[in-house]
Amino acid sequence: MKNKLSKYDAAFLAPGLIVFTVFLLIPLTLSFVYSFTNWNGFGSTMKNVGFRNYKMLLTDTYFWVAFKTTIILTLITAIVGNCLGIILAAIIEPKSKVNKFAKTMIFIPAILSGVVVSFIWSYMTQTNGGIINTMLAWVRIPAIDLYASNGSMTVMVSLVIAWAALGFYTTVYIANISNISEEIYEAAEIDGASPKKIFFSITVPLLQPAIIINVTTAIIWGLKQYDFVKVMIPGTVQTVAVYAVERAFEYNMFGYSSAIIVTLLVFTLLISVLQIQVNRYKEIDY
Amino acid sequence: MRKKRFICIALILAILSTSIFAAGQKEPTKTTEEKTKITFSINKTPILTSDFWNIVSSRYMEQNPNVVIENVGQPSSNIMHRDFLKTLLATNQFPDVMVMASPGDFVGSGALMPLPVEKMPYLKDTSIGKIDGENYVAVYKIQVGGFWYNRTAFENLGLDAPKTYDELINISKTIKKNNLTPVSMGLKDGWAHSILASMICSADILSEDPDWGLKRNRNEVKFSDRNFVRSIEKYQELTSIYSNSDSASVSYAQQLELFFSGKALMIPMGSWIQGTEATINPDFEVGFFPVPSDMNADSIAVWANEGLAIYADTKYPEQCLDFIRFFFEDELWYGQFLQTEMLFSGSQKEIPYKMSPLRKEVGAKFEALNNVENWFDMTGDAALLPGLQAYFNKMTQRITMGSDVKSELKKFDAEWDFVNSNM
Numbered sequence: 001m002k003n004k005l006s007k008y009d010a011a012f013l014a015p016g017l018i019v020f021t022v023f024l025l026i027p028l029t030l031s032f033v034y035s036f037t038n039w040n041g042f043g044s045t046m047k048n049v050g051f052r053n054y055k056m057l058l059t060d061t062y063f064w065v066a067f068k069t070t071i072i073l074t075l076i077t078a079i080v081g082n083c084l085g086i087i088l089a090a091i092i093e094p095k096s097k098v099n100k101f102a103k104t105m106i107f108i109p110a111i112l113s114g115v116v117v118s119f120i121w122s123y124m125t126q127t128n129g130g131i132i133n134t135m136l137a138w139v140r141i142p143a144i145d146l147y148a149s150n151g152s153m154t155v156m157v158s159l160v161i162a163w164a165a166l167g168f169y170t171t172v173y174i175a176n177i178s179n180i181s182e183e184i185y186e187a188a189e190i191d192g193a194s195p196k197k198i199f200f201s202i203t204v205p206l207l208q209p210a211i212i213i214n215v216t217t218a219i220i221w222g223l224k225q226y227d228f229v230k231v232m233i234p235g236t237v238q239t240v241a242v243y244a245v246e247r248a249f250e251y252n253m254f255g256y257s258s259a260i261i262v263t264l265l266v267f268t269l270l271i272s273v274l275q276i277q278v279n280r281y282k283e284i285d286y
Numbered sequence: 287m288r289k290k291r292f293i294c295i296a297l298i299l300a301i302l303s304t305s306i307f308a309a310g311q312k313e314p315t316k317t318t319e320e321k322t323k324i325t326f327s328i329n330k331t332p333i334l335t336s337d338f339w340n341i342v343s344s345r346y347m348e349q350n351p352n353v354v355i356e357n358v359g360q361p362s363s364n365i366m367h368r369d370f371l372k373t374l375l376a377t378n379q380f381p382d383v384m385v386m387a388s389p390g391d392f393v394g395s396g397a398l399m400p401l402p403v404e405k406m407p408y409l410k411d412t413s414i415g416k417i418d419g420e421n422y423v424a425v426y427k428i429q430v431g432g433f434w435y436n437r438t439a440f441e442n443l444g445l446d447a448p449k450t451y452d453e454l455i456n457i458s459k460t461i462k463k464n465n466l467t468p469v470s471m472g473l474k475d476g477w478a479h480s481i482l483a484s485m486i487c488s489a490d491i492l493s494e495d496p497d498w499g500l501k502r503n504r505n506e507v508k509f510s511d512r513n514f515v516r517s518i519e520k521y522q523e524l525t526s527i528y529s530n531s532d533s534a535s536v537s538y539a540q541q542l543e544l545f546f547s548g549k550a551l552m553i554p555m556g557s558w559i560q561g562t563e564a565t566i567n568p569d570f571e572v573g574f575f576p577v578p579s580d581m582n583a584d585s586i587a588v589w590a591n592e593g594l595a596i597y598a599d600t601k602y603p604e605q606c607l608d609f610i611r612f613f614f615e616d617e618l619w620y621g622q623f624l625q626t627e628m629l630f631s632g633s634q635k636e637i638p639y640k641m642s643p644l645r646k647e648v649g650a651k652f653e654a655l656n657n658v659e660n661w662f663d664m665t666g667d668a669a670l671l672p673g674l675q676a677y678f679n680k681m682t683q684r685i686t687m688g689s690d691v692k693s694e695l696k697k698f699d700a701e702w703d704f705v706n707s708n709m
Contacts, residue, residue, distance in 0.1 A: 127532030147534035251673030
C-alpha cells in the first residue's frame with residue numbers, strides 16, 4: 001500500500017486544488033483579513049481597526065433582525081422540506097412507471113436556478129392577478145395578501161425555498177428507502193404492525209443517515225440564503241447574506257460586511273459540527 | 287503505457303491552462319500604436335441600450351480617426367451601474383470616461399478628476415453638484431418629477447390639478463368614491479415608491495430651505511425634526527389610504543401598467559415616464575402637475591445628478607475632455623439622446639428634438655416654477671451619505687406597510703450617526 005503521492009496523483013489533484021485555492025481559500029482568507037479593517041471596497045487604503053467591526057455587529061439592530069429572519073427561514077425550509085420529502089419518498093413506489101414520472105416532476109424545481117423559481121412564484125403569489133388568488137376567486141375565496149407583513153413574506157419565501165429543494169431531499173430519501181431490507185417490513189407486517197406504525201418505527205428511524213445529510217444541507221442552504229429573498233420580496237425582509245451585500249455595496253463598508261460574513265461562516269460551521277456530533281451517538285440498526 | 291498516461295495528463299493540463307488564460311485575457315483590439323484608446327463606461331437601460339450608446343462612440347471615432355473608444359457596460363441588467371463601476375475600480379479597470387450619478391461614492395477614493403469647468407463653456411449649469419468646491423460631473427440631462435395624471439378621467443369626474451396638499455387629498459377621496467385607485471404605487475422593486483416621499487420632501491423642505499441637505503450632513507438638522515416628520519406622514523397617508531392595497535407585490539412595470547390601463551388615475555414619477563407614454567400611447571390624455579405643498583404648488587422637483595466624469599489617473603485627460611465636449615455639441619447625437627426620455631438639456635445651447643405635447647406642457651412648468659433638487663438625489667456636499675438612499679428606500683417601504691413614522695425617523699437619525707461614525 002503506497003501512501004506517497006505520485007506525480008500523476010498530483011497532476012490530477014492540481015486543477016481541483018487550484019480552483020479551490022483561487023475561488024475559495026484565498027477569498028475566504030481575504031474576507032477574514034478585511035473583517036479587521038475599515039476597507040471601503042476599492043482603493044488600497046485601509047486601516048486595521050481590530051475587533052471594532054465585530055463589536056459593532058453586537059449592537060447592530062438590523063443585523064440581529066436579519067439574523068432572526070435567517071433562523072426562522074432556515075427552520076421552516078429544513079422542517080417543511082424534509083417532512084414533505086420523507087412523506088413523498090414513502091408514497092412513491094420505486095418500481096412503478098407513474099412514479100418515475102412523479103419523481104421527475106418533483107425533481108424539476110431542483111434543477112432550475114433560484115432566480116427563475118423566484119420570478120415564477122413572484123408572479124403566482126401576486127395579490128392581484130396572481131394565479132393563486134385568481135384560482136381562489138374562482139371558488140369565491142377572498143384573495144390572500146401574502147405580502148401584507150414581513151412575517152407572511154418570510155413564511156412565503158421559506159415555503160418556496162422548501163419547494164425548490166424538495167426534489168433533492170425526496171431523491172435522497174428514495175435512495176435510502178430502497179436500501180432498507182424488505183425482510184424488516186415483512187416481519188413487521190407478520191407481527192401485525194399498521195402502515196403508520198411501520199412508517200414511524202421502521203422507515204423514519206432507518207432514514208436517519210439521510211435525514212442528517214438533508215437537514216445539514218437544508219441548514220447550510222438556509223443560512224446562506226440570498227437569491228430567493230432578493231428577488232421575491234421587497235427589501236423590508238433581509239437575510240444575513242442580503243444584509244452583508246447591502247452593507248458592502250450600498251454603504252461601501254466592505255470591512256464591516258466581511259465581519260458579517262465571517263460571523264455567518266463560523267455560525268454555520270458550529271451548527272454543522274454540532275449536528276453531526278449529536279447524531280453520531282444515535283445511529284440505529286435493526 | 288506510462289508514456290500514454292503522461293501524454294494524456296499533459297493534454298488535460300494544456301487544455302485547462304489554455305482555457306484559464308483565454309478567459310483572463312482581453313480580446314486583442316485593433317488599436318495601433320498611434321491610436322489613443324479610451325474606455326467609456328455606459329449605463330445600459332432598456333431604452334439606452336449598448337447599440338444606442340455606440341452611436342456617440344462611433345460618431346466621435348469617425349471624426350477622430352486617431353482615437354478608439356471602447357464602450358463597457360454592466361454585464362447584466364440587474365447590476366446597478368454604480369456597483370459595476372465600484373467593481374471596475376476595485377479591479378484596476380476603472381474607465382477613462384464614465385456615466386456617473388453618484389460621484390460622492392468615488393471622490394473619497396480620489397478616483398475622479400475635478401473638471402476644468404472654465405474650459406467647458408458648453409455646460410449649462412456648473413453650480414450644481416459641487417463637492418468641496420469642485421465639479422466632478424458634466425451633467426448631461428435634467429429631469430423633473432411630479433404627478434402624472436389621467437386628464438381625461440379627471441375631466442369626466444370634474445376634477446382639476448390640485449394647488450395644495452389638501453386639494454390633492456380631496457381629489458383622491460373623490461377618485462376613491464368612484465371605485466378607482468387614486469395613486470398607483472409599487473414597492474416590489476425597492477425604489478419606485480420612494481420617489482413620492484422624496485418629491486414631498488423637495489416640495490415641503492427643500493423649497494423652503496435649499497441648504498437642508500448640507501445642514502443635515504453638518505448634523506444641524508435631523509430627520510426626526512417636525513417638518514420632516516410631517517412630509518413623511520403625508521407620504522404614508524397617500525400610500526396607505528389612497529394607493530392600490532397590493533402595492534407590496536407590485537413592481538415598477540406593474541405600477542406603470544396600473545396607470546396606463548386607467549385603473550389608477552395618478553402616478554408619482556420622474557419625467558422618464560414620458561418614454562413609456564410615447565411607447566404605450568394610452569387611450570387617454572396624460573397631464574402633469576408638481577407635488578403640492580401645504581401652501582402651494584410653486585416648486586418642481588428636479589434631477590440633475592447624472593452626467594459624465596473622468597478617471598483621475600487617465601492617461602488621456604485632454605482626449606477625454608474632448609469626447610465630453612463632443613457628447614454635448616454633436617447635435618444629432620445629443621438630440622437623439624434627449625429625445626429618448628424627453629429630457630431637458632444640460633447644454634448651454636438649445637438642442638432641438640421632436641417634443642410631444644406633454645413634454646411641452648412639462649417644459650412650460652419647468653420654466654415657470656421654482657426648480658428644487660429632488661431630495662433623494664441631492665448632489666455634491668448635500669448628497670445623502672453612502673448607503674442612506676438604500677436605507678430610505680427600505681424605510682419608506684416599511685412606512686407604507688404601516689410602520690410608525692416618528693420611530694422610523696428616529697432610527698433613520700441613528701443610522702445616519704452609524705454611517706457618519708464609520709466614514
